[in-house]
Amino acid sequence: MGFRLADLAEQLGARLIAGEGGADAEAAGDIEICGIANPDRAGPAQLTFVASKSYAAALARTRAAAALITEDLIEQCPVHRLVLADPYLGYARLTTLFARPKPPAGVHPSAVVDAAAMLGAGVHVGPHASIGAGARLGDGVVIGANSCIGEEVTIGADSVLCANVSLYSGVQIGARCLLHAGVVVGSDGFGFAPTAEGFLKIHQLGRVIIGDEVEIGANTCIDRGALDDTRIGAGVKLDNLVHIAHNCEIGDHSAITGQCGMAGSARLGKGCSMGGQSGLAGHIRVADHVQIGGQTRITKSIDRPGTYVSGTGFSEASQWRKNAVRFDRLNDLFKRVERLEADQAGQNAGKNGGKMKPANRQQ
Amino acid sequence: MGFRLADLAEQLGARLIAGEGGADAEAAGDIEICGIANPDRAGPAQLTFVASKSYAAALARTRAAAALITEDLIEQCPVHRLVLADPYLGYARLTTLFARPKPPAGVHPSAVVDAAAMLGAGVHVGPHASIGAGARLGDGVVIGANSCIGEEVTIGADSVLCANVSLYSGVQIGARCLLHAGVVVGSDGFGFAPTAEGFLKIHQLGRVIIGDEVEIGANTCIDRGALDDTRIGAGVKLDNLVHIAHNCEIGDHSAITGQCGMAGSARLGKGCSMGGQSGLAGHIRVADHVQIGGQTRITKSIDRPGTYVSGTGFSEASQWRKNAVRFDRLNDLFKRVERLEADQAGQNAGKNGGKMKPANRQQ
């Protein structure tokens, strides 16, 4: 279950420097590492890492076997060191070694797999899962317990679906994706034509197309397109409880955190990020490399990279209330200040013998 | 799989006008239509439509077999035309023809149906679904794979539940409803009595009563009432990830978009709409025909139709920050302006020989 410290160093391209206490480099290299932990929690069979200066104090006290550190922390590190340029990236790489293992190949006897579904080599289908007619699962795909795969769905090789996932018919998932429990992909977009008798349903005829290496958080929902398709680019990461409406498009390698929403036909560029609980209005287009703050409402297209925020800061309720009630008179206040400025300008003009001072107002 | 163009025209009450290129009306009427697509994506076996002027340019380039258009676009349409007053409504109607087919009647052998449940004619129960004692399912009801129907639930004729839906005991669903994957109806409301030892659970004894033709989006949750019932009117549409707390009431034909929330005992009128991520506070009452903006917080009852919004616009973060910090001094600023006005008024009174000018302040 463990890994030799020297092997981990080699795998990361890190320099192994044996710690104090008489240990030589060879003995240090033979130490077996069974896990990773933060400096203050790591035990003698674990590796730790320091990715920011704020953990340097904890490093001094660590009981870990060894630490991933940058050059400048060598002296302060009381244990064996694995020195590399980016300890955070090193840590990220090593997590693979200790991740939960993939379940074994095979279809659980309680699963229901349509005779017209095609399963690649090494596919795992968990208990009570169901796979519809015409579905095609690539090699190494994992379908978690109780997940429902609709007709004509395609899933690329080595993608993993956790428990209770629902994929509607025709959905396309790329390779090496990870869909967490409760995810829904391909549900109907919110499309209704108003009539005198109420809403008339617009059946949603598009699909959802998801690229490779996309991760989708628990209970996140992605609607199918109305006519065209909803599209999620390669490498996109969606957190939990995110809502992606019909015909949205998300560019490659964008990251959308928990409880964000994109309204219908909104398009987010590549390499963007959205802070928690933020939302994009329908039919807008956001450029590449835009960062959106948490709980921010984006109501218009953004055509330049940058960081965008809406809303106010928070404050203690009694203070907040005094200021918030004033917000409703803000337009009035601007007009009152304009009048004061005009009055002031008039008085100054009088004092200065009619020579006007430049207006105070900044445009 | 296709439909004659002439038949579609008749169904919609549209006028078929054969396009240029020598085709006569009879030959045009015999064309087989196999789908609907937007003007720029439609192929020669598909119908397209133009519901707004912004698509008129795309119409000129369309390769569709025919287009649903208004009278004024006849000349600009390069393909066969189906002329009618409301192409969007026409499109909505035709989507029914191309919608996913209803699954066949029958109970999957892996489903668990209590002996004391009553199933109407033509009911479909998917794999690994379960139906509790005393549940009554109307004719033509569809229960998706892995859906759980609690005891004493009633579901009206032709309602469709997708995969992984959970209905708690006693829930009542109307006819012709559509519940998307992951929907939960009848979970406990958030009711606790505070005591010195922590919260004491208030068991939730009410039900959820849902009218006819209600659509509920993926992973949306509707809590049962504490004592009275939670009530959703006929024709109501709820989008994905919506939260409806205990004892809420929603009037007929209201539409609530993604990630909105209604706190306990809030009441929304008929024909209302809520933009994405907006919320109603508990125990408030919103009149009929009220539109609520996206990410808007409604903290008090609204008794007049209209559109209501809270929050601020968004801006680039460095600009936003400068303004947002000022929000916390807004009340001060109003007082400062009042003092300036008083001062100004005093000076003007002095200049005018004691005659007061009207105050600048607007009430």
Place this chain on the structure above:
Amino acid sequence: MGFRLADLAEQLGARLIAGEGGADAEAAGDIEICGIANPDRAGPAQLTFVASKSYAAALARTRAAAALITEDLIEQCPVHRLVLADPYLGYARLTTLFARPKPPAGVHPSAVVDAAAMLGAGVHVGPHASIGAGARLGDGVVIGANSCIGEEVTIGADSVLCANVSLYSGVQIGARCLLHAGVVVGSDGFGFAPTAEGFLKIHQLGRVIIGDEVEIGANTCIDRGALDDTRIGAGVKLDNLVHIAHNCEIGDHSAITGQCGMAGSARLGKGCSMGGQSGLAGHIRVADHVQIGGQTRITKSIDRPGTYVSGTGFSEASQWRKNAVRFDRLNDLFKRVERLEADQAGQNAGKNGGKMKPANRQQ
């Protein structure tokens, strides 16, 4: 199915005072109570209660068998009275009697229970549930239909999981918890290291540890820790569609209402509350006994108890727009007012023969 009124009085420590109309106390005590309802809906076999003055009018008209009331309402109560100090608490206690019964012990034949799972006495496992290897379920635990319990999960005695719940491997749930339908616990935190080729997944190696008597609302998601654990204290109540990110900590007896979110490593103290749709930024720490308003964004740590709010009030859209556009010029406005004040001060200084008046500006 019913309970003697005298027995209920005894159970609550309430004083039974027979109503008008000739009934004596003994006859009143023998009345059978079959349910609880609000004053205006209660029938002659039901008990009602008045917890706030606003229901006193409804009490005068009630058709209930009896009412839980405070001393001061005895005269106004037209039916038998159960007099006690806190009728709301009394009502909360009595709801237990009418709650849905626990399902009987036993494992449904369609459930899949790993041979290496350990089930306590009286455990119920519903249809199509699955229990992984090494899972340990305490006495009286209920696993709802279609729920998936991962490997090495532990669940304390008498905890109840409703339908379609997903627990990832290693999750620990305390005793007497209630997890509603669609809940996900132990999904991966949103952890990725940015690289030139896109995001590198940081496998999430921590667990989720949940205390006793925790209730978790429908479709709520709680991520596992990255290295350390995500921790939910005893008696915590989470409403529907809440998002708890990796490494969050929630102190005992805090209550988080619908659609709230906590970003990674945020810590909420004991006895706190969060109003609907509010959010905590990552890595912040909120003190004990803090109340956070609905739709409020908390971006910094809070070290003092109190109530905190962000955002603005709502108003009719045309009014709102006029004020909201001004928000973007708020910093300018402050500068303009400063200039006016300086000018005013200068003029006053002139009038006063060079003697400066105190500045108008409040700090």
